[in-house]
Structure formats: structure tokens, C-alpha cells
Amino acid sequence: MTRWRQVRGGRWSPLAAMLLLSPMALLLIAGFFYPLVNLLGRSLWTPEFSLVHYERLLGEPLYLLILMRTLWIAGVVSVFTLLLGYPVALVMARLGGWKAALVAACVLVPLWTSALVRSYAWVVLLQRNGIVNDTLRGLGLTEQPLRLIHTEGALLVAMTHVLLPFMVLPIYSVLRAISTDLPRAAANLGAGTWSIFRHVTLPLSLPGVFAGTLMVFILSLGFYITPALVGGPRTLMIATLIGQQMTELLNWSFASAIAAALLAVTLLLVAAFRRVLRIDQMAGHAG
Amino acid sequence: MAELKGAGGAPVSIAAVEKRFGSVAALQGVSLDAGAGEFLSLLGPSGSGKTTLLMMIAGFEIPDRGTIAIGGRDVTELPANQRNVGMVFQRYALFPHMTVAENIGFPLRMRGLARSEMSSRVEDALKLVRLDGYGTRLPSQLSGGQQQRVALARAVVFRPPVLLMDEPLAALDKKLRQAMQLEVRHLQRELGLTVLYVTHDQEEALTMSDRIAVLNDGRIEQIGRPEELYEMPASAFVADFIGETNFLSGDVVGLDARECRVLLDGDGLVTGRVAADGLAAGTGARLAVRPDRVRLGNAEGIEGTIAERIYSGAMLMLAVRIGETTTIMARGPSNGPDADRSVGDRVRVSWKPEDARVYPAAAER
Amino acid sequence: MRSGCSAKREEREKLMHRRTLLSTAVALVAALTAGSAEAQTNLEKAKQAGQTEVVIAGGAGGYLEAVKKHFYDPFTAATGIKVTTVSAPYGEKATRLKAMHEVGKVEWDLVTLSLDFLNPAVTPFLRDLGNCADVPGVARNGVAGACLRHGVLFEIGGVPYAFSTKAFPAGKPQPKTWADFFDVKTYPGPRSLPNAGVPWWPIIAALQADGVPHDKLFPLDLDRAFKKLDTIKPNVTVWWRNGDQSQQVVRDGEVVMSMMYSGRALKLRSDGTPIDVIWPGAPIDAVFVGAAKDAPHPHAALAFIDFLMTRPEAHAAYANANFYDTSNKDALAQLSPADQRGRATHPDNLRTLVAIDRDWVSANRDKVIERWNKWLAQ
Ligand SMILES: Nc1ncnc2c1ncn2[C@@H]1O[C@H](COP(=O)(O)OP(=O)(O)O)[C@@H](O)[C@H]1O
Numbered sequence A: 001m002t003r004w005r006q007v008r009g010g011r012w013s014p015l016a017a018m019l020l021l022s023p024m025a026l027l028l029i030a031g032f033f034y035p036l037v038n039l040l041g042r043s044l045w046t047p048e049f050s051l052v053h054y055e056r057l058l059g060e061p062l063y064l065l066i067l068m069r070t071l072w073i074a075g076v077v078s079v080f081t082l083l084l085g086y087p088v089a090l091v092m093a094r095l096g097g098w099k100a101a102l103v104a105a106c107v108l109v110p111l112w113t114s115a116l117v118r119s120y121a122w123v124v125l126l127q128r129n130g131i132v133n134d135t136l137r138g139l140g141l142t143e144q145p146l147r148l149i150h151t152e153g154a155l156l157v158a159m160t161h162v163l164l165p166f167m168v169l170p171i172y173s174v175l176r177a178i179s180t181d182l183p184r185a186a187a188n189l190g191a192g193t194w195s196i197f198r199h200v201t202l203p204l205s206l207p208g209v210f211a212g213t214l215m216v217f218i219l220s221l222g223f224y225i226t227p228a229l230v231g232g233p234r235t236l237m238i239a240t241l242i243g244q245q246m247t248e249l250l251n252w253s254f255a256s257a258i259a260a261a262l263l264a265v266t267l268l269l270v271a272a273f274r275r276v277l278r279i280d281q282m283a284g285h286a287g
Numbered sequence B: 001m002a003e004l005k006g007a008g009g010a011p012v013s014i015a016a017v018e019k020r021f022g023s024v025a026a027l028q029g030v031s032l033d034a035g036a037g038e039f040l041s042l043l044g045p046s047g048s049g050k051t052t053l054l055m056m057i058a059g060f061e062i063p064d065r066g067t068i069a070i071g072g073r074d075v076t077e078l079p080a081n082q083r084n085v086g087m088v089f090q091r092y093a094l095f096p097h098m099t100v101a102e103n104i105g106f107p108l109r110m111r112g113l114a115r116s117e118m119s120s121r122v123e124d125a126l127k128l129v130r131l132d133g134y135g136t137r138l139p140s141q142l143s144g145g146q147q148q149r150v151a152l153a154r155a156v157v158f159r160p161p162v163l164l165m166d167e168p169l170a171a172l173d174k175k176l177r178q179a180m181q182l183e184v185r186h187l188q189r190e191l192g193l194t195v196l197y198v199t200h201d202q203e204e205a206l207t208m209s210d211r212i213a214v215l216n217d218g219r220i221e222q223i224g225r226p227e228e229l230y231e232m233p234a235s236a237f238v239a240d241f242i243g244e245t246n247f248l249s250g251d252v253v254g255l256d257a258r259e260c261r262v263l264l265d266g267d268g269l270v271t272g273r274v275a276a277d278g279l280a281a282g283t284g285a286r287l288a289v290r291p292d293r294v295r296l297g298n299a300e301g302i303e304g305t306i307a308e309r310i311y312s313g314a315m316l317m318l319a320v321r322i323g324e325t326t327t328i329m330a331r332g333p334s335n336g337p338d339a340d341r342s343v344g345d346r347v348r349v350s351w352k353p354e355d356a357r358v359y360p361a362a363a364e365r
Numbered sequence C: 001m002r003s004g005c006s007a008k009r010e011e012r013e014k015l016m017h018r019r020t021l022l023s024t025a026v027a028l029v030a031a032l033t034a035g036s037a038e039a040q041t042n043l044e045k046a047k048q049a050g051q052t053e054v055v056i057a058g059g060a061g062g063y064l065e066a067v068k069k070h071f072y073d074p075f076t077a078a079t080g081i082k083v084t085t086v087s088a089p090y091g092e093k094a095t096r097l098k099a100m101h102e103v104g105k106v107e108w109d110l111v112t113l114s115l116d117f118l119n120p121a122v123t124p125f126l127r128d129l130g131n132c133a134d135v136p137g138v139a140r141n142g143v144a145g146a147c148l149r150h151g152v153l154f155e156i157g158g159v160p161y162a163f164s165t166k167a168f169p170a171g172k173p174q175p176k177t178w179a180d181f182f183d184v185k186t187y188p189g190p191r192s193l194p195n196a197g198v199p200w201w202p203i204i205a206a207l208q209a210d211g212v213p214h215d216k217l218f219p220l221d222l223d224r225a226f227k228k229l230d231t232i233k234p235n236v237t238v239w240w241r242n243g244d245q246s247q248q249v250v251r252d253g254e255v256v257m258s259m260m261y262s263g264r265a266l267k268l269r270s271d272g273t274p275i276d277v278i279w280p281g282a283p284i285d286a287v288f289v290g291a292a293k294d295a296p297h298p299h300a301a302l303a304f305i306d307f308l309m310t311r312p313e314a315h316a317a318y319a320n321a322n323f324y325d326t327s328n329k330d331a332l333a334q335l336s337p338a339d340q341r342g343r344a345t346h347p348d349n350l351r352t353l354v355a356i357d358r359d360w361v362s363a364n365r366d367k368v369i370e371r372w373n374k375w376l377a378q
């Protein structure tokens, strides 16, 4: 009773810290850990312990194929958003003030509309009689309408568009937090624009790159509406599969097994990615 | 250590430099010459334009008007990375993702030095700042003073002829600061560098500098050796900014080429040297006298009462109340002749005329 | 008070019942009155149990408005029972129903689902109505076969295909059969097929295109069907996932032919899209109303079903607005002859439609869907 009162010198007593953290912890337990345990339980006990769902998952090449495709699409989208988003974040960080806010607004606009509307916008642009095909034909570049929509390419473009903000914002906030002294110091020490970027800005922004890539990658794994509307038959993604098992077949156990497998693979990839980035960071300032 | 000795220092010449940021005139016609190997401090209150001036020499800002030359070469518009000027930032600006050795090696790497040459120079630089063995640490694993020394090593490892320092010791505690002051000074002499040293701490400027330039509102108030500034401040501002000063206001009642007599507002006639133009009989004036030049006695001078007695170890400070509004501070050794005086005692206050300086009241900023 | 009151009523009913056994003459009269008495009973039981609300999980948007106007609001006006609506897609409704049973708190009384959900994964959560003896309105006003044991037939349509009359105008060859749908030489252009969790629809189409008569389809020959589907796969540019999408691709000319819900196709045509609808060989699709097991207002729910079956004029108006037929046996007669001809329940169409063998589908669902996914992903 007396010990927890010793809150002094800006230090929280363990109890005070626990009190402060408990709402978040409760939320996490209720909203994440409980469902997670439930999910794992469901995939293993039906009602007796059995690996039958995992056997089906591994035994049927379809599911591995879809898992690989999902990871592939998520990976490509992550790379695309990174390539497009990093320069945007860099420009935003340089601009500062209202100009940065304007660029940020442009980047954020896709988030203000529903996934449905965004996806249909791509449909309108890319369909057979859509703006892109009409323009190409009008310019005499093509004779037959190209098959643009309902392809993997269309899906990648649409997902990149939607997920761009999740890449730009973390990188931007990390870049903003880099003291302006650091690039100045580098210039003072003889580094040109490229060297400053290569040796200072880029390595220091890697935590933002990590956060952004992770966010985009994980969000990509869960994409559901866009693949259905913009993608083709080959872009069946794992979320759609889980949804199908959940809502069309009411096979929750198998859906849980797929979800658990996805979670496991995602965690593995995240861990690997962390490692790669860290090694990269080391290599970046070794020589 | 001999390895680090480059071509020695180079002169820095700043001519009529002006710089505005929107409506703020950060620098208005600053001219300044630092000789090769000179330790020149830029001293002034916050916002007086010190950093702006340093940034221009480093190449991070370009003057609106005027020129900057280093070693006789006009560098006014030369990009920062080609200036070959060392710089120590106030918050060190060490690269947090690089080890100490990598930080120090960075300028050498940018200059394409061979690996072996690089590591031996880094080693030398580490020795120079007494951090040998710390090469593999990250900056975050060092104390503030150690980080400061790394920044210093990094700024000199590529043998720049000029070293710029922007309040480099401001974040350190007093003891460490004093030690570092000596170290910086030692290093500067050792390497023969020209140093431009920004500080707002007049004591630091006095102890370290060959010369000091006092900045105020984007202008240079006075440039001179520390004792010149202390003994002969060219303006009331300098007198106020450097050292401690009693300011007494009144009206000029008598004036010749050297001396000026002032009738104080609180009554009493005092004398001091003429320190600036613009004094005439009948005009307002301010007389400045250092507390350590004020003498207390019972025979001559203006009369007052001791209002406060402040003991600080080696020194004793006495505040003497003259009339209603004026207080004069007098300082002497705590074992000196005034040690016995106590609050409430009547005393007479005087000084030698050559120890006091009279400025026109209008010169007040 | 209430329970005592209802116990008394039950006793009286029992008494009545006993009397019917006593005399044939009385029995005849009593049977008639029992009918009407019982029809009222669902409503009265609801009233006595204090069930002043019924929660219906149905559709959304324009569909909901139409049902509200023609059925929900009149029901409230006639009975004083408030209708609370919940909107969600079929799959989600089935999932939520299952979840509600898992946590032991069912919040819905009625749920509309497509016929496809009348399978063993869903029926455990629906009340077994047997031969619908407790809902006499079904036998009295419904079409033959309206009672589905775990629900009551409500809307009836099919999954025919629509073709663009701009691509294939009158006077030139126009597709008429599933074989024509699969014939990309004679009828070139991109096609659309459903990928909406009901793969037996395109399978049924493929088998007919390959020469299987519409009444000899079940059990479905999957190998044969997928072989036929292989031939058209490159020409199917859109595998639609929901009704909106199926309409959009036809409206925008993205495809020249699309297998789609009849109501969606008829709606497009009435809105001016130049298409024709090919009924022969279309799988029957229907929507049923199921009563949730352990529902909060079970009597009000049955009272609603009773009411739903009445009033042919409301059904006709609803069918006109919504382009699906409904299960009131007198409704079709109220449409104009031309309209009747376009409807699934028109005898000429009904004869050519494919009835889904629900037992076969239930037994093979997982297998078919897995194979379909695999085929599609190749
Ligand atoms: N980048 C800038 N933009 C706008 N105003 C500036 C900028 N840099 C300096 N100033 C202004 O110029 C004046 C001088 O600043 P500075 O050189 O930093 O002074 P000091 O270093 O002596 O404190 C101040 O009024 C400051 O607000």
C-alpha cells in the first residue's frame, strides 16, 4: 500500500503503470488474443483434437497455390507502394508546411472513399469501353480493346493506389523526425546530394520503410473487395477463400485453419523481413 | 597526431554580408576578418544572427548581399560539400546509425581515402580527443561530453583549415564545459586551425578567444581582444553584455576631450571617460562602471547605504543604495577591506575616472 | 396473467379439437373454423405473448424498400406488430445466424436466404416447420411446393443468360441455347459467368451446352462439365462475384453475354439496356423465408409468414417492381400476358428450367466448390 505511492521524479510505480496500460491491455485481450485463441482452438478441436483441417490445407495444392499467390501479390504491392511512396514521402518531408499538407491530402484522398467506390473507379477506367481503352484507340495505338480490367495487373495497380498512404505516412513521419542537422553535417563533411541520401537519409528512414512495408503487406493479405471487382479468376486471394469458407460454407473450422496458417506465414515473413532490413542497415554503414 | 596537422589555418573574410528571412533582417552589413589560426568568437544574445553567419560560412545559406572568402578564395556561392570547412553542431549531429569510427571516418570516405589510410586517421583522431578504444560504439552509448569529442574529431579529421563551432558546449554541465573549453583551445593551437566559435556565454568567449565579435540585432557592435572589450566597451550594449556593469543615468554637466562629469538622477556628481560620440552638456548620459572597480570608503564619493551583502566564496558583492532609485554593486575579495561591512552601514562610493565610461543615453538599445 | 390467459385458450382449443372427433358434421364445420381460428392463432399467440415486434434479416437498398412497401408496412398496419429490419448479404446472414446460436442469443426472428443455403450447414439454425401445419397461410395461398420444411418459398427466379442485342441484333443470328453461349465462333465476344459460390450454375450451363438434357443433369458429371468449361474459359473476361457486378458488366458493354440472376437481367432490360434473356436451361433460383430457431418472437414470426402469403395484388405489384415472381399462387395471373411470358413461373419457362437437386448439392458442395476454385485458379 505504501510502495505504490512512491511516484516521484517522473517515474511511475509499477501499479500506476499497470493502471495506465490496463485499458489497452483489456482491449487487446478481448479484441485480439481471445479471438486468436478461439480461432486456433476451432481449427484444432472439432470437437475432438484433430489435424484434419490442416491436412486438408496442406494436402490440397489449391490452398498452397492461393497462399503463394496472395503472398506474391502482397509482396509486389509492397514493392510498388515503396517505389512510388518513398519519393512522395521525401518530397513531403522537404516541403513542410501547407505544401506538405496538400500533398498529404492528395495521398490520403483514396482513404476517404469506400473500397467499393475506389474499385469501381478502376473498373470505369480500365474496362473494355473505358477511358484508357477509348483513348488508346482514339490515338490509333490499338485496334482491339486491350484486356486491362480483371487481370492481375489491374489488381496490382488498384491495390497499390489504395495502399499508398499506408506506405507514405510512416516514411514521412520518420523522415520528418530526422534532424535537419544530420544532412547538413553530412554535406559539411563532403557528401553530395546522393551520398547524403544514400548514407544518412535512407538508412535513418528504414524504420519507416519497415513500418510502411509491413502495414501494406499485411493489409494486402486481407484484401477482399478489390480482388473480387478488379482482379481476374487467377487472383483469388486467401481472404476471399476464408470468407467463402466462413460465409458460404459455414465451415468455420477450416476457415480458422486457413487463417491460422496465414498468420503463421505472415509472422515468419515479418521476422525474416526484420532481419533482412537490419542486416541491410549494418551493411549500409560498415564500409 | 602529426598526421592530423594539415596546411594549418586559413583566413576567413566576410564583407558587407546581408541576409533577410522574410521580414526579419538576420544580418545587416556584417564585415569581419579572421586571421589564419585565429580563435574568433561570435558573441551575442539569442537571435542576434550568430548562427546565420556561421551557416553562411559553412554554405547552408547564401547571403543576399556581400561576399565570403576562405583562404583568399571567394566561396559565397560554393556548395557546402565543397567548402572543406569543419563544423561542430550545437547538438553534435552525430549519425546515430553509425559507430563512432564510422562517424569520424565519414568525411574521409567522402573524399575517397583508402581504407588503411582512413582507419589510421580515425585512430589518430580518436586519440586526439582521448577516445581511443571507443571506435565501435554507437553515439547513443556515449555521454554528452564524449559525443561532443566525437563531433570534434569528426570535424577536424579531414584537416580543414577552418573550424566552425555553434555553441558546441552549451548542453554540457559547467565542469565538463570548462574542461572542454581547454581541450578545444588546445586542439586549435595544436592543429593551427582558424576557429569561428559561436557562443552566447560571454565568460566562455573571454576565456577562449583571441578576439571576440559582439553581435547585436544582425550588426557587429565591436570586435576586439577580450581585454579591449572588457576594459573599453565601445557601446553601452557591449558594456552590458560583457562582464557585469553598473549603469547610472543622469545628465552631462561638464565635458572635455577625455572626461565627462555627470549629475546623477538620484543626486551626486560622478566622472568617467568619454566612450562614444554624441555627448554634450545638458544631454542625457549613462555611466558604466564595473563592480570590481567600485571602491567603498568613508571619505570621498557619493553617499549610500549597504542594502545587500552577497557572499560567493572567493568574492563578496555589496549592493549600495543611493537615493531612491539607484543601486550600485561593488565587488571585492571576500577577505578584502570591505569584508566587515554589513547591511545598513553608511558608505561612500567612488571610482577612478578612467575606470568608468560614459555613453549617450540615446545609444541605449 | 398472460400465461394463465393463454393456458385457458389452449384448453379451449383442445376442447374444440376433441369435439371435431365427435361428429362428422360438426367436424366439417369445426375444421373450417379451426383453420381460421388457427390462422388467427399465430397472431393472437403473438399478441398474448406480448410479441409486438418481429426482427427480419433481409436485403438492403431498393430491394428493402420494395419489401417494406408491399409487405412489412401493411403487416404492421394490419397487426400492430412492428417490423425491425437487418440488412446483410446471404452469406453474412447465415454466418451471423450460426454465431448467434453459438453464443446462445438469437436476435432475429426471420431470415431471408437463397435456396442454396437450405443445406445441412444452415438448417440446424432454422426452425423445422415440417409440412407447415403451423403456418396455414402457406397451404392456403402459396404455390405448390412453397413449404420447404425449414422455410417458406418467397421469391422465385432463375439464372438465365442475357445477351446484347446490339452485338447480336434481330435479323442476324441470335443465341438461343446454352450451346450458343459456348459457341464463340458464331457468336463472338467476351462473356461473363458467376463466381459467386454457386459453381453448379455454370456447370449446369456447360453440361447442357455439351448436350445433356435439362432434366437429366443430376448427378452432375463434373469431369464432362469442366472439360466443356475449358473451351470457353479464355472468352470469359469477367467472373462476377455479386449481382451489382453482373449488371455493371452487361450495362457497360464489357461483355456480350452473361449468365445472371433473372431479376437483375429483367431490371436492366426495363431500364433500357439492349439485351434479351434466354430462359431455357436456366437453373431455378429462389429466396425463402426461414424462421430462426430460438427466436425472440416466434409467434410474431409465423404470423408474418401467414400474412406474407396473402394478398396476390401486393405480390403482383412487388413482382413488377422487383422482377422476381413470388410464391402467392394467384399473383402471376395479375400480370399482363407479355410480362407473364418473361417470368420464371410462366408455364412455358418453368418447363424448361433446371431444378436444383438439393440433396446432391448438399452432399457435394465442398467438393464442387474446391474443384471450381482450383479450376478457376489454374
Ligand atoms: N531559416 C530561417 N527562417 C526565418 N528566420 C530565420 C531563419 N534563421 C534565422 N532566422 C531569424 O534570423 C534571426 C537570427 O537568427 P540566428 O542566426 O539563429 O540567431 P542566433 O544564432 O544568434 O541566436 C532570428 O530573428 C531568427 O528568428
Ligand SMILES: [Mg+2]
Residues within 6 Å of the ligand: B050, B051, B052
Ligand atoms: Mg544560434
